[in-house]
Amino acid sequence: MIRVAWRSMTDNRTRFLLPAIAIVFGVAFVTGSLVYGDTVRAAVEGAPKDFDVQVEQRDNKAMSPATVEQLRGVAGVGGLRPVAEGPTFLVGKDGKLVGTPGSDGGVGFDPQRHKLTSGTAPAGRDEVALDKWAAQRAGYQVGDKMRVVVAGTARDVRLTGVFDYQNTRIVQGGTLVAFADATAREQFAPGSGGYTSALLTAAPGTSQDALATAVATALPDLRTSTADELTGLEASDNDKLTMILLIFAGVALFSSAFLVSNTFTMLAAARAREHALLRAIGAGRRYVLRMVLTEATLLGVAATVVGYLLGVGGAAVLKAQFAVFEGAPVPLRPFTPATVLAAFGVGLGVTLLAAYLPARRAAAIPPIAALRTGLPPTGKSLRRRNITGFVVTAIGTLMVVLGRGEQTMIYLGAPAMLIGLIILTPLLAAGLTSVLRGPLTRFAGLTGTLAVENTRRNPRRTGATASALMIGLSVCAAVTVPIASISAKSAETAKSWNSADIQVEALPFADISPSVADDIAKVPGVEHVTALHQALLPLEKGALQVTGVNAGSISALVPLTIREGSLDQLGTGIAVQSGVAAAHGWTVGSKVGKEKPLTVVATFDAPEEFGADALVDTANIPAGELWTREVLIKAGGSAEKVRDDIRTALDNPVLVVQTRDEYIEAQAAQFDLYLNLLYAMLSVSVLIGAMSVVNTMTMSTMERIREIGLLRAVGLGRSQVGAVLRIESVIIAVIGALAGVVSGCLIGAMTVSGQANTTPVLPWDRLAVFMAITVAIGVAAAFVPARRAVRIPILTAIKTDTE
Template identity: 45%
Template sequence: MRYAVRAVVAAKARYVLPAIGIVLGVAFVVSALVYGEAVRAMAERDAALADVSVEVGPDRTETPLDSALVRRLAQVPGVAGVRPIARGWAFLVDREGGTDRAAATNYLPSRHTLDAGQAPQGANEVVLDDKAGYSVGDRVRIVVNGVVRDVRVSGTTAASRSLIVLDTATARKDFAAAPDAYTEVDLVAAAGTSESALLAAVKEVLPDEFGAVSGTELAASAQADAEKITEILLGFAAIALFVACFLIANTFTMLSTARARENALLRAIGASRRAVLRRVLAEAAVLGVIATVPGYVVGIGGAALLGNLFSDGPPLQALALTPILVALCVGLGVTVVAAYLPARRAAAIPPIAALRTGLPVDQRSLNRRSVVGAISTAAGLAAICATPQTWELIYLGAPLLMLGLIALTPWLGLRLTALIRRPLTRLAGPRATLAVENARRVPRRTAATANALMVGLAICAAATVPLASLAAEAERAADTGDTADLRITPVDFAALAPDTAARVAAVPGVRLVSPVGNAHLDLGGGRALDAAVVDPVSLPQFVPVTVRAGVLGSLDHAIAVTTETATRRQWAVGTRVSTYTVAAIVDLPAGFGHDALVASDPDGQPPASILVRADPGQADAVRDRIRAALDNPTVRVHTRTEYREAAAEPYRRFLGILYALLGAAVLIGALAVATTMTMSTVERTREVGLLRAIGMTRAHVRAAFRWESVVVALLAAVVGLPAGVLIGSSAVWGQDSVALAIPWPTLGLFVVLTAIIGVVAAAWPAWRASRLPVLDALRSDTE
């Protein structure tokens, strides 16, 4: 082991890049575990505040959880405490005018310990979490149910998330079904009463409209949610580690090649194959342990970043035992496993190799590997092509295709480099020819380097295609669903105030408004209908409605259904549907996105959007006037172009998150290219000296290395991007509601970025090779 430590220290420059790859892989795993554990602990802590929680059912308007029911629950045997809660979502307007979504609830002394100030009194006071950055007495603006309020901060409290605490009367008015109601009730068991016994007793007195769950069930649900987050993040970590295996294996392969004579000398003086194998694996273990330490530190920082991005920064346990042990196992295990095959090949070098000059050349045939790769690729393609009929086959086809291409890359590399040799020679002269021939010299090494980058590019392309298709579909729906000049919508988790439509109609330049809401109509018997809540008089001015049968009319206690819905459910004009009568059968544009029209929302919810017709040529000016009139940062006022872009924005934002998560894999792939080029500089020292001796300039040497790196990187793009596009397209095939849209500009950008990766990866090796002293290089025995 001491020798392994000395060997790693002596060759530390060669181990820097693979160590960075291990650091990134370990950091990803640690981030996933630490963040997931923090989310789980926070959710379990919240769930542990109650032994039983009573929640309102879906028909909360008809059956509110009122004070009378709370009193009945308090009298249930075994109940020691009752905490009635009214909660929902609200927004805190920051000093720059932006918004921060926060959980809003009523003040309860047992749940909210004040750090400063006092409990809120009346609708004009709030308690904020201490992370918000406000002090007692500050004036702030909050938005609740679409209404902007100017309130005073009466106190602050420690909280694990953004929190706005209201007085109980205000919270009940804002979030409950009635002023005398709540949204849930937490019950605390008396001493000697088990959780299960209390739950059974509560269910006996609870009406059917309400649900009751135990604290254990709430904690289990919270743990399941946290585990899902952890599993998703660990999936991306697995991708990064898989790519890191190529980097590590390639590094040890090239090191073993460079040390071939040294290993052969050891064999000649009596060392066994097992001793050489153990020597290489010990070196890998030392590298893994050394890289794990900074990997763990970076992982803690990544977990904190995830907390700030996806939640409100739950408290992290930086020194938890499980992440430490997992990090050590991952860093050590991945490095040793990836180095095993190169170590075996190093141990197999015969003692006679000590008498040879130069480096050994891998003479193994590619036939067996190519046949296996072709079979796997064909099986993967067959499964992917069958995906529209059996969607689950993509989970089989995608891995088979990728594994097959990984095995086929040496064969593909030889063919593709043969195709580009002549065009590159015409473009860059003998430097390009030399670069292509060097890339072809050791096809297995070239393939291993390209595969490290190819996997990341393929997954990026596979994620891009379906999300780009969804974004294009959202843009089409936004463009064809209506003809409004402006559309008013709330931000996510916000709502429009009930008087928003009337206020907009009074803005100068507004000719007509039409509110549109979303309703889920319960038809009984487990049947439901997705309906738009509309004004049947003004809607046809914005949406091309074609009446096929009946009369649209006022839709008083009636609905209008689409032709497709009427045919599928066998309805006709006059059919009685629950409490409604089918008054008309209509055709709606596909982008409108509803199966029926109704005049009023049974739950009394405000509209989800408002369509606006502006005076001709005044859309932009009217938009600005509406924004000024509403003065609400949670309300978006968009022109047609802006709304089309906003409709696709969630998919693009999600794609950006995926790119960030996949960035580690692509970066490790780039490090693999840089590692190969750096170590090949050492291998080809004598070759570089000979080229310089016959007149090749330093600039030409640098260019040759850059072209070689670009060729390897583009090989990854040529193999990986089409595979990713095929996998991503298969996820869209057969989806009736989404048309395939391949983002060619994005894929072209991937190719350009891949070429840039090749240039950047070769920068240091090319400079180093060009600076080698000619005479010293000629005396080298590396060739």
């Protein structure tokens, strides 16, 4: 049986090529996701852990020296290292940041942890040491001058030493800048003389959990995290990314199943005589079934092996592309048992499941019927299938529509709706071709009529081919609509909540120095400037979130509606949002605050996106207790010139200075980046859908060589034959695209329709691109089959027995 199956595969290797490639892509996607995820997890879990418990203040304030001394006395503490650390960005020689956002940090130099490989430890305020991987990447050597950004401020420093140290941040491509201990405490815990955290090691016989419990009991104002918990949190973030990648891999494999199934279905028709001869010489149905499944097994194994190797290569490229683990001794983990089982499980599983029904049909062919000139067409009615499809589609659609914004309902309803549409694709194909028959006959003449009739000839095959393309385009549309809607809302919000000509924001994970607004105010052409500082004002019960502003400029930069009082006295008082004031029973003249009460001078309303419960002058917020959100600027002249002057004055690579138009465009562009990333992951599924159309057109053309020869014999020219095949291919592709785009748009629209202040937006430009790509796929899919078909001499084609 294996020899027969192997000979059959080698004889039909060109027919098995595209389904094999589809399985290769799907398995490669799965393998690459798992290998990359395992490698990241191994890097995180394998990073050295030189502490057992991390301790911080619950209010995220600095930890005083007195608290550190109290920690030393807690039972079970074997060692303690107070730490002053915070976000620190290393600027390269080209003026760009070095490292990985979110993993770059600064810390006080600790000779026990940071083993110098060259130079000396930093001592002065303008001296630093670098981890060796950062120094290598940036090209810095001991004695070099360089720039770092700390607490939002860029300053020049001198590199005094390079040290060898490895933690999870460095392993993930981050940089570590070490300052003198006093400098680190001044920068990261200003005004307190303390530290940001403390790292504890457990005494012999004390576990991490026991030590954390002892600290929490003795000092309840402190927050404790064990080393294992922190590692688990970082690993879980990686697991989420891996799961997202696997979801897209699943979509690709689902599309592959239709391509495999269609291939075996058409092969069953083409090899009817072969199966009949086996039956005639004594082979039973089970033998034929097992033989076809053996072919599927051989196909699945070969494709899985190739896909596995391709996936490992892809993971290696990702590892290098994102500079993760650079310099760290963390190799790829390509052959873990779970990854091998998963890859072969999905590769073989999808292939065998997709081939099972065609194999059963092949085994059910009676010898006498199969010995006829061709495989008799199935007389099985589509009535039961259509009823099932209608019911499943209706249930899924109802869940999606009624779920409006309720994610669980949509997540359950969307797959049901797509499955129902897949079941209905033969009916959809028949209906759409009936609609297209008239226009195509009118504009394309005989070629249009022939193309329509060919697609109607086998609705099951047409539907299965269209389904593979439908799946990918449906998911594309389903993610496009929500992101386009949120992008439009974000751009609208950016226009309405302030009237600034220029805005300054920090890069992700970076800060804005509280003094930036003062520096900007000195730039010529700046009329008004205010930073938006976030802080908490303690109340008798709880706290009030306040926004620190420039009292003299805020009205010129944010459209505030004053309900009561005036902002004239905001410099010494507080203005409260009207809803917040009503909730607390405050009016103009009320005292707000616990330690240093401020008088309410006004109540106001503002755009919701402004996000301020109360306004105070920045001078009334104690230093070190505020966080700067952004800076708003009103220019007196050309906004572009003032923007350039501000950039020059600040000279800070973590600050993004933009005009109003640039800011609005950037808000929309950030979503385009996410969308393009999703398209990249979905491109595999769409490509497999396109391959399904190519496969169907290739194999169906081979089945119809005699028919094409007869058409040419009665006067149909080569160009007309090519046109018939191209139109037929485009019809199949358009059926899948329409079903996919319409269903995806419905799912996407319902996903955002229940969200507050967000209206579904249909991005017609992108949807038009989807349809244009579909037509291009249809035209391209017919190119090679048409070229081969018309090159066969007419008499040879007529004599060909392709069935």
